[in-house]
Amino acid sequence: MNTGFEPAAPALAPRVWAVGALARAVADLLQARLNPVAVRGEVSGFTRASSGHCYFALKDDTGQLRCAMFRRAAGLLDFVPREGDAVELRGRLTVYEPRGDLQLVVETMQRAGQGALFEQFLRLKARLQAEGLFDPARKRPLPALPRGIGLVTSRGAAALHDVLSTLARRVPHIPVLLVPAAVQGAGAPAELSQALQKLYLLAQSGQAPQANLTRNAGAPPIDLILLVRGGGSIEDLWAFNDEPLARTIAASPVPVVSGVGHETDFTIADFVADLRAPTPTAAAELVGAPQAQWLAELQARAERLQRGLRHRLDAEAQRLDWLNAHLARPSQAVAAERVRLAQLQQRLQHAQALRLERERARWQTLAARLPRSLTAPQAAEGARLQRLAERLPAALARQLGSADERLQRAALRLSLLDPRLVLERGYAWLEDAQGRPVIRAAQTHDGQALAATLADGRVDLTVRGRRSG
Secondary structure, three states: OOOOOOOOOOOOOOOOOOHHHHHHHHHHHHHHHOOOEEEEEEEEEEEEOOOOOEEEEEEOOOOEEEEEEOHHHHOOOOOOOOOOOEEEEEEEEEEEOOOOEEEEEEEEEEEOOHHHHHHHHHHHHHHHHHHOOOOHHHOOOOOOOOOOEEEEOOOOOHHHHHHHHHHHHHOOOOOEEEOOOOOOOOOHHHHHHHHHHHHHHHHHHOOOOOOOEOOOOOOOOOOEEEEEEOOOOOOOOHHHHOHHHHHHHHOOOOOEEEEEOOOOOOOHHHHHOOEEOOOHHHHHHHOOOOHHHHHHHHHHHHHHHHHHHHHHHHHHHHHHHHHHHHOOOHHHHHHHHHHHHHHHHHHHHHHHHHHHHHHHHHHHHHHHHOOOOOOHHHHHHHHHHHHHHHHHHHHHHHHHHHHHHHHHHHHHHHHHOOHHHHHHOOOOEEEOOOOOEOOOHHHOOOOOEEEEEEOOEEEEEEOOOOOOO
16 A cells, blocks of 8 residues: 655664774874864872883863873973872873773973973073173182081971981081071062071171071081072972072172072072082082091091101100210219319429420520620610519419419319219219119109119119109
C-alpha cells in the first residue's frame, strides 16, 4: 500500500577509530590549531627524574595541566621550581598516547612577571656599570684577620642561623655585630641602607658598642660587612636590586661581601659589593681562614723559633766553654801580675842605680881632666859643670822616687783586684772538678763534687740540693 511516504535513509555511522590513531589525530589537531602555547599558573608536584627530565602539574583555581620538561630544556633553568611558584611556560600541547593524557611539553619556564622585572634589572645594571660601580679596580681585598664583622640581615631569616653557625665554627675568635633589617618588601631597601650606614659609622669611629653583639662583648672595630639573604623568586630578592642601596654599598669604608639567594641568583648588590658569594653560608666561609689554620701556623712558627733558640743557646754554650777553658783562675792571674810587677820594680831600681853610678863616674872623670891653668871663662864653665855634677845624684834620686811612687800606685790598684779581698768579706769561689767556675745554681746537680776557695784555704763540697733564687 502506498502511504505517500518514502522510507527514511539510514543515518551515517561514525568512523570507528583505533585508540592510538584517535590519540594521534587529537595530537595533530592540537598541533595544527593551538601550538605553540604560553600559559601561566602555579607549580604543583615538581619532580626531577634521574634522567634529568622534569615532571609537574600547572594549576590555577579552575584547572590543571600535566607538564613535562625534558633534560635539554630543564638544563637552561636559572632557578629551582618549588611548590606554589607562579610561573609562565611556553611549549607544545600534545597527547601522551600510552595513557591518553593531555600534557604540555615545556620548552621554557620563567617566574611569573619576571620579564618586566628582569628588564628593569638589566637597565639599572647597565647604567651603574657605565658609572664604574662594578669596576674590578675599586674592589678591595678582604682583610686576612678582621677585628670585627658587621652582619646585615633579617632576625627571622634562615640565613642568619646559617651564617652565625659557620662563623662560630670557623672564626669563633672574631666578634660579630648584627644590625637587623628587612630583606623583603617595599621598605626593605631603605632599612638595608640604614643598617649599613650604622655599621659605616662604627667602622669609621674605630669602636663598636655593647648592644646587639651576637658574641664576644667588647668587640673591636668593624673591618668587614656581610650582607646576606636566603634564596627566593626575583620578586623576593628585588630589594637588593635597588639603586639607592647599590650606591650605599659602593660608599662603604670597609669591604662588603654580598651573599644573596642561591648560586644562580644575581642581584645589583652582588655586582657592587667587593665580593659576591654564591650563598649566605659561602659568604661566612670567605671572611677569614679557620681558627685552626691560624693556630697551626702559630704552632709551626713557635716550633721554628724554639729550634732557632736552641741552636743559639747551644752555640753560646760552646763559646762559653771555650772561654772558660782559656780563662785562668782570677787569683792565679793576679798572682802572676804581682810577680811580673815585682820583677819590673827590681829591674827599674837596678837600672836607675847603674845609670846614677855611670853618670857620677863620668862627671868625676871630666872634673879630674880639667887643667889647672884654665882661663876665667873656662874656670867658670868648670865650676858650672862641677855644680851640675853635684846636683845630678839628687835629680836622679828624685826621678827614681817618682818612678817608685808610680809603681806603688799601680801595685795598689792591682791589689784591689785581688779576689782574696772579696773572700775576706765572707764570699767563696766555687769550682767544679774540672776547675771551671760555678756561678749559677743551674750549673750544679745532686751529688756533684765542688771546691770552695775561702780567705784562708780550700774546702771540698758535695751538692745535696739546690734552690733557684
